[in-house]
Amino acid sequence: MTTAEKNGKTKDPVLVVVQLSGGNDFMNTVIPFTEGIYYDNRPLVGVPDDKSLPFTDTLAWHPSASAFKRIYDQGKMAIVQGVGTEHASRSHFRAMDIWHTCEPEIVATEGWLAKVIREIDPEGANPVTAVNFGRGLPRALAAPGVTATSVGDLDNYGLMSGIQLQEERDLDLQIFQRMYTPAIGSGQVMNYLSQTGNNVLSGADMLAEAPRQYRSKVEYADNPIAKSLRDVARVHTTGLGTRIFYTTHGGYDHHAQEVPTHARLLHEMTTAIEDFMQDLHDHDAAEEVNILVFTEFGRRIKDNGSGTDHGTGGGAFMIGENVKGGLYSEYPSLAVGDWKFGEDMDFTIDFRSVYSTILNQWMGLDPVDIVGGQFEQFNPYTKTMV
């Protein structure tokens, strides 16, 4: 059964994942502004209560996240509080790896979204079923035999992009394609290279359409996350059948200099998402899109005099026209006795519950094999696939 038949929509659901790398300080994004313990432990990085932007009786946004306040106030954002996992790791790589593979105890090679691609496009018929904006492929999208496209620069994407003369580049690409023609008796790795090279070529041909077709009134800011989300909008509105978009916003690892840096990053990221939603709305292309914003962990409750060190429980944001706005799960307890390792906010919901909810209710897939088990779901959508 197609997803379209399930809910009467004509468009397939799309997931846009925004990864905040380095460990976003959830406690300084969604601030427990009435808690004395917050101010006591964060003499340096704590946001004064006359600066933060309250949105419930107990929670306030960081002043640089006013765009998120507007989205939340419109009822289009689910805040998932206290996301983490039992076998948490304070190592960036290991923690991110766990998020990417859903394997907290072993090092796995298959990304959760790669398994989604395999479900949606088992034959690998569309090389742009999943598109990452950034250099290199995140592990979430990588698995043997799965095609995902990684785009560094959409306006100049693909092989031989450094060759200036278009005629010469076109000719070189033709020769490349001939050299990458599979031959009998070449061996498995040579054939794999042929297939990979040809996928890159066909993906590039498709993606070249996006800059040609896209027109917009929205003026995105000049920073990497805004540029990436504009690229997502350009490809999505071109209608190439992309179901998963992935992009990364780096720099959240504020051991030092947290106050100015975190403010800038939050401003860039939240404004870019607000612009992106407006852009999709203008193109009548918003309804089918759900955005997930996540990070590998939160940060330490106590500041270190300059920033904060790696912590445990963090938070995620689900955003879209069909999201039922509000707070989900519980804000981690701030009582000193509840601090994880004696210094972190604990987690209150497993990250795989977030994935299961999205996969099942938004993408219309069975999440059990993808996330590696049954995890309790919550209900953050006004319209679902199930």
Added chain:
Amino acid sequence: MTIAASNPLSLMAHLLRRAGFGSDRNELEEYAARSYEDVVDDLLNPERFDAPEDEILSRFYPHLHANKDNPAIWNGRWFYRMVNTDRPLEEKMTLFWHSVFATGWTKSEHTPTMVDHIQMLRTNCLANFRTLLLGISRDPAMIFWLDNNENHRNAINENYGREILELFSMGIGNYTEDDIKSAARAFTGWTYDTPVALYPFGHFDVKYRFRADDHDGGQKTFLGHTGNLDGEDIINIIAKQEVTARFIGRHLYNFFVADEAQVPAWSIAPPADPSAIDDLAKAWIDSDADMKVVMRTLFNSEWFKAARFKHVKSPAEFVASVLKLSGEYAEPAPDLHKLEGTIVTMGQKLMDPPSVEGWHTGKEWIDGGTLTERVNYAIDTLNNPDKPGVKAIIDRISSQGNLTTPEQLVDNILDLIGPLEVESGTRDTLVAHAQVDGVLDWSSGTAAEISTARVVQMLTLVVSAREFQFS
């Protein structure tokens, strides 16, 4: 295949790609003028040659030194060594041991200990295997990476005891959980001095420290040996095991000879060439784990000599092979550290493997994103007739006569960058392209300019071929 495999130049090029990071043509011809076994002997004895002076980089470029807590600076220096050293096997073995004893910067974010760790591997790279195991067991970066600082007399932490057996020596299935506990107990008290706090002056070196009061001196049984075993005893027992010889032998085969299955599959998948592993294990046992003897057996074996282009270059190997062709960074340069970013986009960050399991190798290096990065990097680096290595290729071709036929153009480039063996379809495609513009003319300035551009373009096409991904 277009190049005769018996060509001694081909064999020497193969040796230099595997025992080092490739060669430029002049180097290759110098080496090929000597006997193969002599060259192997020199490679195995790096102390006969001066060590590369990478310290010179911080003298020339103080800003690099000021940022020495940034691993990119050190990885840039490592690339400088890879392409300039007169001791190629030393750098290659260092990279090998780094792949086996995979220790990462990410957990500690402590650069000096990682730099010391790599230097320790370099110093001991061709020593007895015991020396290496002892080195990593007393290495502060490793101790923190695998939590041996949390391994106490009264509360053991098994992490290091487990991984030294599973990943660093014997492989899973060759010991019991009790052996792991004994090993862990034997390594209690192997820790480091409390490091100086990061703020405000940055990281400082950390030294190994044995704490006798935290060491479990009680009786232990490990692989059938009973006594007051300490870490050195454990290492001596491990080094004598035939399974260790075979497990490290398989690592050596995978890294230096031909791509194998990924390490976690080794307990079920047999080796690609069991008799090669037998040869390595025999050399190991006969020499009591002397890595020089084991490596000499490897390089002088027929199975090594025959294994041309059976190994997908790792990102480090790929970038170094391109730099060897371009002739860049023969002198210190201020932007060496940018090479770290280059290989990161290809899926490898030196001094920071993804986990203690190390990097997955072979075709797993390749996906659409990494292939694009590799091909574009090779093209962008070599698409310039003024780079010393590119100029040398042009000079060699133009000096052969006033005219170069399309076939000569293709075959010369394939020869000069390797010799690189390619499938007939690849060569046919390149020749067909060269034939469109006919014979290359070097007789006049204008004609030579056009011919130069054609050589450069052909070079960029050759390095974008599938075959160039292999070593």
